[in-house]
Amino acid sequence: IRVLGIETSCDETAASVVALDDASAPPRILSNVILSQVEEHAAFGGVVPEIAARAHVEALDGIIEAALADSGVTLAEVDAVAATAGPGLVGGLIVGLMTAKAIAAAANKPLIAVNHLEGHALTARLTDGLAFPYLLLLVSGGHTQIVRVAGVGDYRRWATTIDDALGEAFDKVAKMLALPYPGGPNVEKAAANGNPSRFAFPRPMKGSAQPDFSFSGLKTAVRQAATAIAPLSDQDVADICASFQAAVADALADRVARALHRFRADYPGKAEPALVVAGGVAANRAIRETLERLCAEKGFRFVAPPHSLCTDNAAMIAWAGIERLNAGKADIDAFDFAPRSRWPLDEVSAPLIGSGR
Ligand code: ATP
Ligand code: MG
Ligand code: FE
Numbered sequence: 001i002r003v004l005g006i007e008t009s010c011d012e013t014a015a016s017v018v019a020l021d022d023a024s025a026p027p028r029i030l031s032n033v034i035l036s037q038v039e040e041h042a043a044f045g046g047v048v049p050e051i052a053a054r055a056h057v058e059a060l061d062g063i064i065e066a067a068l069a070d071s072g073v074t075l076a077e078v079d080a081v082a083a084t085a086g087p088g089l090v091g092g093l094i095v096g097l098m099t100a101k102a103i104a105a106a107a108n109k110p111l112i113a114v115n116h117l118e119g120h121a122l123t124a125r126l127t128d129g130l131a132f133p134y135l136l137l138l139v140s141g142g143h144t145q146i147v148r149v150a151g152v153g154d155y156r157r158w159a160t161t162i163d164d165a166l167g168e169a170f171d172k173v174a175k176m177l178a179l180p181y182p183g184g185p186n187v188e189k190a191a192a193n194g195n196p197s198r199f200a201f202p203r204p205m206k207g208s209a210q211p212d213f214s215f216s217g218l219k220t221a222v223r224q225a226a227t228a229i230a231p232l233s234d235q236d237v238a239d240i241c242a243s244f245q246a247a248v249a250d251a252l253a254d255r256v257a258r259a260l261h262r263f264r265a266d267y268p269g270k271a272e273p274a275l276v277v278a279g280g281v282a283a284n285r286a287i288r289e290t291l292e293r294l295c296a297e298k299g300f301r302f303v304a305p306p307h308s309l310c311t312d313n314a315a316m317i318a319w320a321g322i323e324r325l326n327a328g329k330a331d332i333d334a335f336d337f338a339p340r341s342r343w344p345l346d347e348v349s350a351p352l353i354g355s356g357r
Contacts, residue, residue: 001325002030004078004103005318006064008096009088009116010142011037011047013059014314015067017078018126020322027126027322031070032308032315035059042181046171047141053091060099067314075107082321085113086340088142093339101335112321113334117345119316121149124276126319127305133270134303135263137256137291140279140311141167141182144213146259147345148266149276152327155345158259163216166248167281173222173244177237187241188284194235194242199225201247206254211262213255218247249290256291260298274301280311 007014017030037055041047068075083100086093097113104111120138124130133150135158144161164172167184174183179190201221204214222244229236256275263273275295281287282304295302309315 001079001322002073002077003112003318003321003325004064004067004075004081005114005314005316005321006060006081006083006096006100007116007119007312007314007317008056008060008092009084009086010092010312011041011052012312013037013056013063014312015060015064016314016318017067017071017073018315018318018322019073020326023326026129027319029126029315030073031067032313033063033067033070034308034313035063038182045175045181047089049089049091052089053095056092056095060095064099064103075103075109078107078109080104080110080112080321080325081107082112082114082317082324084116084119084317085334085337086115086343088116088341090339090341093341097337097339105335111334112324113337114317114320114324115343115345115348116312116317117143117145117147117343118155118348119320120278121147121155121345122152122320122323123278123305123309123316124274124303125323126316127309128303130274130276130303133267134274134276135259136276136278137252137282138279139166139252139277139281139287141165141171143279144215145345146211146256148263152323153329153348155348157344157346158262159211159213159255161213161215163214164219166213166215166252167279169215169219169248170281172219173241176223176226177232177240179237182280184281184284187245188286190238191241191245191286192238194238194240196242196246198239199243201225201243203247203251203254206251211255211258213251215248218244218251245284245286249287252287253290253294257294257298260294260300264298272301273299274303276303276305278305278310282310283307
């Protein structure tokens with residue numbers, strides 16, 4: 001099976017061809033083209049939906065052509081077209097999904113509408129051949145979730161954020177400290193020279209019986225600390241970043257530990273349970289090391305797909321299309337499927353079985 005994937009839900013314009021030759025061989029990413037719009041949004045300190053949509057329109061055709069050319073596969077040799085249909089910024093979703101519909105209709109191929117979060121959820125099967133069930137921690141600019149992944153179309157969100165997404169918190173802290181956008185990598189860089197115990201920032205939700213995340217209180221504490229000692233020296237900024245990162249890692253570990261226990265209880269016989277991390281924040285070394293340690297402690301395998309496949313990309317969308325085709329859960333008549341800016345992963349569970357063409 002060969003599937004062309006298209007991703008335009010946020011600030012990456014991406015296309016990819018993924019192939020699965022037969023069930024016993026590992027899948028192959030034949031091409032994976034990504035154009036990041038980071039520079040176009042940098043001046044605004046965040047993603048501007050209108051700019052994003054326009055940039056997708058301008059770039060997408062060329063990105064798809066490049067993905068096909070790189071793969072050595074022609075459109076005629078592709079078995080289906082899979083596109084992100086949500087959740088995300090509706091302008092970008094319209095561009096990607098409509099383009100996919102046009103291509104699929106013109107080439108007489110099935111069209112598969114993919115949930116972006118399902119792409120993240122299934123990536124570890126593409127990269128590591130992971131077997132169901134497993135736990136996913138998704139930490140990005142728009143999402144902070146723990147999801148139990150038990151099969152294609154069988155997802156349960158165990159935890160989500162009640163306020164800011166974690167990547168968003170990194171970006172806002174960076175902005176307060178006048179560090180450049182995107183904030184995450186710059187906070188991490190500054191933290192490398194800082195003292196993580198200079199500021200005793202709160203660990204939101206730590207020990208709470210409720211499974212969710214929260215980051216806005218921590219963000220406020222950082223703002224208050226920064227205001228209290230302004231003007232900030234480079235060392236102050238470094239210490240704030242290091243202390244913020246330590247608080248985040250600690251709070252995350254508490255929430256994840258809770259989910260690991262629940263997974264153990266739900267699957268007592270599971271030989272090698274695994275935690276998968278995805279999303280841009282998963283690139284953070286301090287967070288990664290904390291989670292790795294936690295997993296080792298709790299007897300979980302820690303799976304971190306390569307960074308380029310953890311952040312938004314189209315290979316994960318093509319792969320989700322392949323998984324859906326294999327599971328018989330592809331809505332292969334998705335031509336009337338409208339983009340959904342809000343589309344929780346749990347709601348994907350209903351099998352999308354199309355009438356076929
Ligand atoms: P979505 O949430 O829809 O997946 P997104 O574009 O916001 O979309 P990603 O591209 O996966 O998500 O991740 C971007 C986020 O990751 C940004 O908020 C960025 O600050 C954060 N990030 C990237 N690198 C790091 C890092 N080293 N440490 C902490 N945060 C980071
Ligand atoms: Mg992004
Ligand atoms: Fe994403």
